[in-house]
Amino acid sequence: MIVPYLTKILWLTPPFLQTAIMFVMLRRKLVSSFPLFFIYTVVVVSRDFILLFLPKGPLYFLIFWWGEALAILLGLAVIFEVLAHIVPKSASLKFVLNSVVIFGAIAALAALVILVFATPSGQYDPLLAVMILGERSVRFLQSSLLILVIALMSRLGLSWHQESVGIAAGFGIYSALALAAFELGGHVHLISQLALALVNSAAYNLAAMIWAFYFLRSVRVTPVVHLPKTDVAEWNSAVTDYVHQWSRRY
Amino acid sequence: MVSTLLTLAVASLALVLAYALLRRAHTGLRDGHDWEQRKHAIDVEIFRVLLDRKEENQLRRFLPPHQFANFQRKRIHLALRMLRLVDDNAGMAMELGRLAKMKGDLALAAKIDEMIATAFQLRLNLLLARLCLYLKLVFPSWSVSLPAFEMRYQHLLDSMHATSRAFA
Numbered sequence: 001m002i003v004p005y006l007t008k009i010l011w012l013t014p015p016f017l018q019t020a021i022m023f024v025m026l027r028r029k030l031v032s033s034f035p036l037f038f039i040y041t042v043v044v045v046s047r048d049f050i051l052l053f054l055p056k057g058p059l060y061f062l063i064f065w066w067g068e069a070l071a072i073l074l075g076l077a078v079i080f081e082v083l084a085h086i087v088p089k090s091a092s093l094k095f096v097l098n099s100v101v102i103f104g105a106i107a108a109l110a111a112l113v114i115l116v117f118a119t120p121s122g123q124y125d126p127l128l129a130v131m132i133l134g135e136r137s138v139r140f141l142q143s144s145l146l147i148l149v150i151a152l153m154s155r156l157g158l159s160w161h162q163e164s165v166g167i168a169a170g171f172g173i174y175s176a177l178a179l180a181a182f183e184l185g186g187h188v189h190l191i192s193q194l195a196l197a198l199v200n201s202a203a204y205n206l207a208a209m210i211w212a213f214y215f216l217r218s219v220r221v222t223p224v225v226h227l228p229k230t231d232v233a234e235w236n237s238a239v240t241d242y243v244h245q246w247s248r249r250y
Numbered sequence: 251m252v253s254t255l256l257t258l259a260v261a262s263l264a265l266v267l268a269y270a271l272l273r274r275a276h277t278g279l280r281d282g283h284d285w286e287q288r289k290h291a292i293d294v295e296i297f298r299v300l301l302d303r304k305e306e307n308q309l310r311r312f313l314p315p316h317q318f319a320n321f322q323r324k325r326i327h328l329a330l331r332m333l334r335l336v337d338d339n340a341g342m343a344m345e346l347g348r349l350a351k352m353k354g355d356l357a358l359a360a361k362i363d364e365m366i367a368t369a370f371q372l373r374l375n376l377l378l379a380r381l382c383l384y385l386k387l388v389f390p391s392w393s394v395s396l397p398a399f400e401m402r403y404q405h406l407l408d409s410m411h412a413t414s415r416a417f418a
Binding site for chain 2: 136147175227230234235241245246
């Protein structure tokens, strides 16, 4: 059957791509720009290579689940790292970070509600059911935060040469597909456990490919020597004046 | 059922936004020359005149209501088209700033950060301005008043800053 081969390919591709990303980050001195993403990559690659040589047993599952928990926590931290990287260092924009923290708290609360009130149905192994529910809740939180960060990024005019675009898009696509898979497979049981595992793996492969694309290609960008004059400030003032017209009538 | 719908909605939105981010990111600027070629030349004074309250009142006084509504809609369409171009320009200006930052000039970096912050504020204001213009497009003769929430919020922020400074 094709499934065992497909599972192997889907499992082995990301560690190799991420090893390459690790070396490129070191060579291009990108570790200082994205230290948490680098740690995330190292943790995931190390875990996958250790699991590759371990026989399936208690130690294997211990490393798998603790590694998964650590990867999820680091994945959440990377979202905040990307945010800090893209938001301009301006005092007036601190409200953006505050809004993200508030939105994150609301999403965390929603995830907690899902975790507490959603009772897993049709699951014979209660431990597996709790793990799936936990992962689904964390993916919900991750997707909610990424919605806000990606919406901000599109307002910030980030372009193809920004690694932060690749990191956010990779995590966005992975967490969205994983969330949908956990919902359809782990909760409403519309898809089988095998399909859930395959979709989850395929989504991670897609994310690894996006990260690899952004980190591994040769960057040919010509730095701008002089910053040309722009009329951004004048337009900001004109648009603000127009918006204020509406409230001055009051 | 509700939690499933909410979860699937969040997943779909995250997927669509991530895809849109990847698609949009590949049409970006590559150098300063690109900026010169692709920037839109738009006059801010024309925008101000188009949405000037006095002009609007004059038109309201001298034109019959249906003609005023038609004329007003044309003005708003034009203003919305200008805002679309301004949005493009602001996005490109931010990209240009990031390209300039790659040079590693520390003195220039502070200026660039300020410019990016202004452009970001402009793009947020554009969302609000567009919303107002779409409302006016639907009801051209409606002289609407909106509560000045953002002004009150600004007062609140200012007083908070003043209090924290006093305590420091």
